[in-house]
Amino acid sequence: MTNGLGNRAAIVGIGATEFSKASGRSELRLAVEATRAAIDDAGLTPREIDGMVTFTMDSNEEIAVARGLGIPRLTHFSRVHYGGGAACGTVVQAAMAVATGVCEAVVCYRAFNERSGRRFGAGRQGPGADAACAQPTDWNAPFGFVTPAAWVAMFARRYMHETGATSEDFGRVAIADRRHAASNPAAWFFERPITLEEHQRSRWIVEPLHLLDCCQESDGAVALVVTSAERARDLPHPPALLKAAAQGSWLDQEMMTSYYREEIGGLPEMGLVGDQLWQMSGLTPADIQTAVIYDHFTPFVLTQLEELGFCPRGEARHFIADGNIEIGGALPINTHGGQLGEAYIHGMNGIAEAVRQVRGAAVNQIDGVEHVLVTAGTGVPTSGLIVGQA
């Protein structure tokens, strides 16, 4: 296989609700609002949508969204597992559906009241289901080791030990995100940048993670429309062509607790995604003008920069300290503010930002964008995309 999905499909529509802490409406309402907006943005009508992909974790059934939008026929519907790791994976599924002719146009969506409803960071949920997928995390629960922040902190401490990275290095990611969010009116933290000192002063959640290393929790929805590269040419917006799209899971993979691998200082599943992206697109890190790097917790941003080849292993702290990830740097990341700054919509808002950057329509637009790399959830089976000019 030479380039698989490369250049076969494009993201042609994006839509979202506002991002808040209490949407005051149902998750289904958020889903239909965002999907309708994305379909409108694509210049299509719901009758032209024949595929749907969402997250396994999403509470909105495809048929419920289809009923809401009045979509008469669906020829493909599927879901992707593993929390935020699914984000770019929904686009992979959609691209495969349009590339194989199974669908004409697919809408991918994620809608939740993650702040006002069920919060992932709450720690003590109901009794664990006696299911294989629940076991790895439930294995840790008796030890009081139950939150995503704590699971990531375990890796982060080891990463610090191996690379010499410090809490301040993690803090610089939060500062870049919040600086970018400060000029994005759609961001929850619009006009609220932070300083390194504030980061260091913020309380411990799970050492070595301060409060400001942890992304916010949000209510909201984002949807994307994917169609074939051919069809995309006739639609109103410049298409964000999928140069590459890939998923990845690695040996001894768990959901955020892959602690039993020989080395735990990296994210090999993201390395696998990166290898596929470069191979499929024929591009190299030097061809990427801006990236959306999944940022539920700051330490994994460093690890991802290394796994994707933007800097050598263990060197991300220098790359970041040199200002490379801020606007004006070599690789500005999360120009919308990321999940730390804009909203936590399980990575889907980052894909929308990548599309805006390709269209030249982002609030913090980077000059001369040809290719944008996007990653999905980290520490879990994950996914990634490179979108670019047609």
Added chain:
Amino acid sequence: MLTADQKKELEATIQQFVGKPIGPAATSRDAVNEAMILQWCDAMGDTNPVYQDRAVAEKSVHGGIVAPPMMLDAWTMQGWDMHKGYDEPTNEEQRLHKILTDAGYTGVLGTNTEQEFDRYLRIGDEVTAETIIEGISEEKATGAGIGYFITTKTTFSDAAGAQVGWMNFRVLKFIPKEAPQAASDSGGGAAEAYVPARIKPPMGHDNAWWWNEVAAGRITVQRCKGCQQLRHPPRPMCPGCRSMEWDSIEISGRGTLHTFTVIHYPQFPGYEFPICAALVDLEEGVRMVSDVMDCKPEDLKIGMKLKAYIHEDDDGFKLPLFRPSE
């Protein structure tokens, strides 16, 4: 104190209140009026003239006196009569509080409120408030004691039925920490008092044996009968040789700290915080998640030597923990 079963029943009962209106909509006793606005501004120390000086207010964008937005919920307050309902409930909110009070959750604490305003209220506006019980949290351990957060949402509308604002109000209904223990059960003490306990592992076909070994006093690791490879946590097949035949070995308990995290938040019931969670390299060559006890967080160091022991909780649950060793 409640037994585990009573507690389950209590939670089922209170959760039935979620989504219910607390009662019929309440309409303000008096229409929005200058006298009450003045009193409110006096009490709050608010000197903004658009609330109290007609001449200034008429020249402002409002074209006349308006009520301070923050005063919104004052218009529909019931007055002194309100307090009675907590002993003899007259609405669903009070009924919910009473159920919790009777179950020992006698404390109540307003924790936070959120408001949003659609428009300023003008003199003569009549305000109607509709309140629903929006949510009840799972049980939380707080500084005040163990309890439930109850959120109500009130929507305010004008005489035409248009929304003028809303308010969320959250209270903690809790068992005060110093509350004397209830006298022991008259039924002979058979019922076990509810104490928040550690989260128990799911006990399935593939892992229950491991916890049963711990309960019997042995910390073990699964071993493949085909190729002798050790594996942990337990699973049905050896990833090395695909054998499903296995036994287990008892570990020495000696290990070193591979990495760790000190958990401060969130502080859920059943644990003492901070927790020093650890990933331990056992000398047998496999890793194990556990907690390090008898060690200050600042003394934790990657590579430090640890020794396992079996800890027993008050409810009889056993699990392997580690402490520093020479």
